[in-house]
Amino acid sequence: MAHKAGMEVSMAVSEVVALTDTDVVAAYPITPQTHIVEHLAELVANGELDAEFIPVESEHSAMSACLGSAAAGARTFTATAGQGLELMHEVLYVASSMRLPIVMTVANRALSAPLSVWGDHSDVMAVRDTGWIQIFTENGQEVIDNVICAFRIAEDRRVLLPVMVHLDGFNLSHMIEPLLFPEHGEVKDFLPPNNYPLPLDPRRPVAMGDFGPPVIYTEAKWAQEVNLQKSYDVILEVWQKFADKFGRKYNPVETYHGDARTLLYITGSFSETAMTAVDSMRKAGQDIGLVRLRLWRPFPFKEFRKAVKDAELLITVDRAISFGGPPPIASEIKAAIYNEPKKPKVVSFVGGLGGRDIHVDGFETIVQRGIEIARKGSQNEYEIFGVRE
Amino acid sequence: MAEQSGMIEIRWHGRGGQGAVTSAELVAQAAIAENRFAQAFPSFGPERRGAPVQAFVRVSDLSPVKVRAEITQPDVVVVLDPGLLPIVNVASGLKKGGIMVINTKKTAAQLRQEFGYTERLATVDANRIAREVLGVLITNTTMVGALVKATGVVKMESLVEPLGRRFGKLADRNFNAAKRAYDETVVEES
Numbered sequence: 330m331a332h333k334a335g336m337e338v339s340m341a342v343s344e345v346v347a348l349t350d351t352d353v354v355a356a357y358p359i360t361p362q363t364h365i366v367e368h369l370a371e372l373v374a375n376g377e378l379d380a381e382f383i384p385v386e387s388e389h390s391a392m393s394a395c396l397g398s399a400a401a402g403a404r405t406f407t408a409t410a411g412q413g414l415e416l417m418h419e420v421l422y423v424a425s426s427m428r429l430p431i432v433m434t435v436a437n438r439a440l441s442a443p444l445s446v447w448g449d450h451s452d453v454m455a456v457r458d459t460g461w462i463q464i465f466t467e468n469g470q471e472v473i474d475n476v477i478c479a480f481r482i483a484e485d486r487r488v489l490l491p492v493m494v495h496l497d498g499f500n501l502s503h504m505i506e507p508l509l510f511p512e513h514g515e516v517k518d519f520l521p522p523n524n525y526p527l528p529l530d531p532r533r534p535v536a537m538g539d540f541g542p543p544v545i546y547t548e549a550k551w552a553q554e555v556n557l558q559k560s561y562d563v564i565l566e567v568w569q570k571f572a573d574k575f576g577r578k579y580n581p582v583e584t585y586h587g588d589a590r591t592l593l594y595i596t597g598s599f600s601e602t603a604m605t606a607v608d609s610m611r612k613a614g615q616d617i618g619l620v621r622l623r624l625w626r627p628f629p630f631k632e633f634r635k636a637v638k639d640a641e642l643l644i645t646v647d648r649a650i651s652f653g654g655p656p657p658i659a660s661e662i663k664a665a666i667y668n669e670p671k672k673p674k675v676v677s678f679v680g681g682l683g684g685r686d687i688h689v690d691g692f693e694t695i696v697q698r699g700i701e702i703a704r705k706g707s708q709n710e711y712e713i714f715g716v717r718e
Numbered sequence: 719m720a721e722q723s724g725m726i727e728i729r730w731h732g733r734g735g736q737g738a739v740t741s742a743e744l745v746a747q748a749a750i751a752e753n754r755f756a757q758a759f760p761s762f763g764p765e766r767r768g769a770p771v772q773a774f775v776r777v778s779d780l781s782p783v784k785v786r787a788e789i790t791q792p793d794v795v796v797v798l799d800p801g802l803l804p805i806v807n808v809a810s811g812l813k814k815g816g817i818m819v820i821n822t823k824k825t826a827a828q829l830r831q832e833f834g835y836t837e838r839l840a841t842v843d844a845n846r847i848a849r850e851v852l853g854v855l856i857t858n859t860t861m862v863g864a865l866v867k868a869t870g871v872v873k874m875e876s877l878v879e880p881l882g883r884r885f886g887k888l889a890d891r892n893f894n895a896a897k898r899a900y901d902e903t904v905v906e907e908s
Contacts, residue, residue: 333750334750335743335746335747335749335750335751335756335758335880337743360764361762446763446764447762447763448762468782499759499762499763500762500786501786503759503760503762504757504758504759504786505742505743505746505747505756505757505758505759506746506756506757506758506783507750507755507756507782598786599786601784601785601786602784602785602786602787604784605784605785684762684763686787686788687787688785688787688790689785689787
């Protein structure tokens with residue numbers, strides 16, 4: 330039987346990683362992810378988790394150690410945030426290209442300068458193209474559920490890819506909230522032992538991540554792309570199996586009053602605040618709903634098109650800037666629907682940067698302004714919410 | 719601002735190291751133990767010992783807490799450190815009909831005269847209680863007792879389990895400090 334506890338989400342991540350019988354944790358602490366790594370170190374030191382904890386000297390080393398560990402067939406976990414994810418950057422590609430099923434939670438954080446430890450999605454957007462499966466979460470329960478699912482997805486023989494589970498720095502990582510924890514046995518039932526097909530073994534030497542001259546590189550990359558696309562069905566399957574066992578269902582695109590004529594788009598934990606705004610606007614007679622991507626990679630093209638096709642207006646809020654370009658998620662959303670015969674008009678905002686809150690009334694302001702821009706037009710590619718100029 | 723109905727929002731003021739976050743956590747855990755919905759979190763950012771900090775609690779009876787923004791219009795304000803009153807506007811955004819629970823030697827009338835507070839006040843000399851019961855000048859668990867007296871947001875007995883988990887051998891003493899504050903807090907009539 331599951332048990333309920335009020336716990337900080339970061340600590341809960343560590344507790345759940347322990348329930349998965351992870352073999353190796355290689356991580357470097359960085360705000361706002363620190364509590365995850367600290368508590369894992371504690372669990373290993375107390376003998377509550379029988380794992381190797383590798384206290385590395387940087388995130389670049391953390392991911393490098395994870396490569397070796399996953400290649401040896403060990404269930405492997407790490408966590409990072411912001412600058413730490415950036416320092417890992419080049420190794421992230423190696424993990425996905427070498428088909429290594431590593432699971433990583435990212436407590437999303439802004440990027441320097443100016444130095445900010447606070448939350449936004451700049452770090453996520455910078456690793457968009459690294460070939461990892463990427464999942465967004467909106468509350469603590471979704472984080473711990475998806476950490477469990479992430480191991481099953483990553484280690485599935487049809488997938489063998491690393492998975493990032495994103496949780497907003499502070500707004501999720503530092504929240505104490507009621508969480509349902511499955512029992513160890515239930516997780517064991519759901520998550521079969523990692524059975525990596527070609528583990529490093531001195532008796533059967535293999536070369537991994539070898540030299541790829543022009544004659545093979547394109548094929549290697551295409552194989553990787555096809556594989557990531559194919560992981561989509563496995564992800565749905567795992568979420569369905571999770572729902573069957575634990576009663577909570579996750580979808581690649583999530584909607585709230587999704588049949589509304591005006592849809593608001595926001596990613597991650599701010600969506601719950603946005604839902605409260607949607608409730609209040611609906612009460613006032615506005616036909617408004619909410620749509621969110623749960624799955625960021627592979628991008629759920631079909632589901633997203635379906636979710637927005639009947640809307641007249643889609644108002645997007647990105648928590649990241651692409652300097653000199655369109656807001657990153659807005660850009661992908663527009664591209665995904667561009668060729669559709671039926672599609673909403675898209676008006677884009679950027680907000681919630683570097684820990685700036687968007688309150689309930691803030692979302693209401695964004696929606697009203699979005700409707701106004703849709704009616705009158707605007708010279709700007711997007712507007713930045715609440716900025717002082 | 720629109721909000722969930724049946725929800726109480728509490729903002730804690732303390733200094734880094736005084737345990738405001740722990741108090742917030744204890745209240746949330748007590749509410750969760752009562753099968754209600756709750757959320758607690760610190761003012762986000764680097765930890766700075768001695769600097770004014772905030773912590774936040776939302777407790778909801780009807781539905782899970784959805785809003786994750788910091789609390790700017792609290793129903794209740796708790797002040798752990800009397801030294802904050804002259805330097806922080808602890809009453810900022812306090813709702814009409816709200817209440818402030820303050821660790822102070824002064825009376826409500828004196829505070830009102832000095833700082834012009836308009837809403838109800840609950841006062842207790844938590845420094846003295848903490849010194850006597852805990853032997854240290856850390857008032858966070860003491861002030862949880864004052865909060866419970868002033869608002870009834872959770873039951874005193876619901877604190878036993880979370881205190882035990884957090885403080886182990888020291889849990890009893892912390893509960894006694896909270897209990898003393900519960901008994902001694904003077905709450906203004908509405």
